[in-house]
Amino acid sequence: MTLTRRQLLVLLPAAATAWEFVLAGTPEAAPNYSSADHWWGMLLDITKCIGCGSCVRACAMENDVPDGYFRTWVERYHVDDFHIESPVVDSPDGGKEGFPPGDFSGGKNFFVPKFCNHCVDSPCTQVCPVGATFHTPDGVVLVDQNYCVGCRYCIQACPYGCRFFHPTKHVADKCTLCYHRITKGLTTACCESCPTGARQLADLRNPNDPIHAFLKTHSVQVLKPHLATGAKNFYYGLDGSVR
Amino acid sequence: MQGFMYPNEIELQWSVLIVLYPFITGLVAGAFILASLARIFHVEQVKPTYRLALLTALAFLIVAPMPLQLHLGHPERSLEMYLTPHRSSAMAMFGFVYLWYLMAVLLMEIWLDFRKDIVILSQTTKGVKRHFYRVLSLGSQNISPGSLHVDDRVGWAITLIGIPSAFLLHGYVGFIFGSVKANPWWSSPLMPVVFIFSAMVSGIALVMLVYMVASRLRKTAIDMRCLDTIAKYLFYTFIIDFTLEMLDLIHRIYEADESFRSLDFMVRTKLFISQVVVQIFLGTVTPLVLLAITQLFHLRHKLRKRIYAISGICTLIGIFAMRWNVVIGGQLFSKSFLGYTTYKMGFVTREGLGPAIFLMLLPFIILYVLVKLLPPWYEEPPTPGSLSAAE
């Protein structure tokens, strides 16, 4: 059957619309994925992070993150002796191209990768006036780019600085925990490209996930615990100086 | 950028337009409270400014959503706030508070108070104006003493509801900032209260100035008893406002929590001019001292009027600076408490100083139109059949 270009121009949008209806019935847009079976978080091992920036680059390429804005970034800390309340921190271009040697010696130095904590009691979803940012049933905080009005209240409300205003789409944007990947059995782009295993996606609802054994035997922390956001990024080896 | 900021924090999200918004809604709330002094609390002395205060509130309330629309990334989607409001969001709920205040309080009160004039004007004017007044009168020509008495009672009830509504209108704006636990410059239970009282101060000062300017333009005598009373209420409200702000400051300095060092540095450097010089000295201490002088000493009319004018202008500048320091100041420091950024305000950009200036002038233009359509002056309106007195 030969199709003329005109026929194709009519058929394709019709097919796309029909597909949308099909997809609407399977919200995860992925076969074999039931959101009720999953509860996503991440385990970060500070003792393994080498500040190479692979995660920042991979995220940018996977998710078309615009230059100068960051869905994830890496910070470098320098803590002098007991002065944990005044660390020296830098993050050149979010750590995208790694870090220059640095002009301090001594002290304690380490890298901290950061991104959306997909908080259970997220202040960002609380303040969204229209319901454009929300929790999925499997614990991921997402932004509906077709509904967001761009008021930026969520960006103000996030204590971790993980949200930004997309410069061309004019909506709020942030880490999606690679929802389009994890619902298909893949891991996030940042975890995929981390060479040392400092980042590991965790499915807290899966009893066989290695994170459960890890949490039993290691001390972990979350960022800004006093704000009780229910953050699901668990950091092992996080120093008290980390903000 | 100085020090360290989370990479996404370097650019400010809320611009001078978001400074304008609480300033404008504050003027609305304050002007209404002044009007309610006459209506509810029987402060007869300020009666000459009653209608003027209502029209001023309306002019500013009409402009209030405009800076927000200019700011939104997708203003064409702004109706979503009314279609699917997220009940936990102060911003969403505020949309309804605004609507309630505009429709059920302010417009109703103005309509009821001006109804007699509207009906008479619908009978005495010609052409387009006549149609306009007829629509406004909803086709009812009844201005019998009975109906006017009903208007008065209902209007009184509306003003009564209007007082907590005005507090809600501006207290909500304070809560929008005060409930953000991520930002220690904003997060405080005092924020809505400080916003309300600074709103009252700015609104009272505005009506006082508008009254003075209008009298000068119309070449009518200023009712000094009215002016003195307004200035007195301005003075007392200002003392409460100043006390609240000092309480916040002292509390911060005393407790010195993890954010204190960063905020303290910010106030001493980046916010020094706008906070210490403009808001505190020029905008609060100066008018307080000047007004105190007029309360303590008996001065001649001309001198009092000059002092009131200067105090009023300083007050408005000071309250604007306060909004600036809250909104912009809250975004100049990093949530890591390790760094600072700068606010680059454009001029001829969508969220720049140009549109901000225009939006501050627009309410006065609207007020001029309102004053022409619904003269708030307490002189005899033209009676049907007589030679047209006005215009």
Added chain:
Amino acid sequence: MVKLQDISHLLRMAAVFAVGLVLFLVFRSAFIPKSFGRYGHFRGDALAEIASRPIHYAGHQACGDCHPEEADTKAKGVHAHVNCETCHGPLAKHAEDPTSMTPQLPDVAHLCVRCHSENIAKPPGFPQVNVAEHSGGQLCDTCHQPHSPALVVGARK
């Protein structure tokens, strides 16, 4: 006793409000997206839209089938847990249809040093060198085969 005619204007105003309310409710039902509220206070269709975004990284499972030799070499060396696309970049398109694009070889001059140039903040046990002193300007793969980087002189093809 209040006469009806004295409150008729109020009744007219009430009617205006009632009409406004009805119009608002009609507008609401017309314009709220149909899928809104299906799973929570958000547009249900958004889940599918976000989940169907294009994938750029194929994931490490995808490479071994067509490149068993390289996968094998890597599995035996210290780069065993470094996934292919960490160095080779996003290659989902290539994995789906190998002829659709030719993957670019990594830029050795910049790639290796990002991980292995010495930095005070890197964990002490991690292999890191002062690049200039270490190789005197030679490219890393002169001596190290990237898939299994134990020292082998003349490793570069």
